Amino acid sequence: MSERDFSRRALELTLKAELLDKEGLSEELNELPFDERIKLVQEMDRLNAGHRQTDPDLPDLTFEVKKDLAGQDHVVDIQMRKERSWWNPLRWFGFKYSSRDVYDPPCQGLGEALLGQTCDRIHSHYRELEEELSR
16 A cells, blocks of 8 residues: 555544444454554554644544464554543543444454454455455
8 A cells, every 4th residue: 555545544544433433444444454454543543633633522542452472463442532521420430531432353253362363364364365366
């Protein structure tokens, strides 16, 4: 993926996350190999931080990465966090932020542990082979 395509795709996906489009974001991210997925999510986080400087009411993109046994990183969760208003009583009881899940990793039903990460690796490898064969 060229640098220009990468930047354009990161911006599109950041906007999907900010609009809480879970299905669209999950579908597009899961089409990518897991190493590209992590780079894209890191760029999305950077873009979201820039967007929040101009519009502080936007939610904050947070993501979680876990390593598999081979030391490869996998994105396991992306959430949009927003500070609750002062008038919201949940804020008074220690729940200052509300979170919305905006990403489902491939093979989510298998969990975030070894089985889910192995499935993600196989899924990613299958996509790479598919691309090679279509050339």
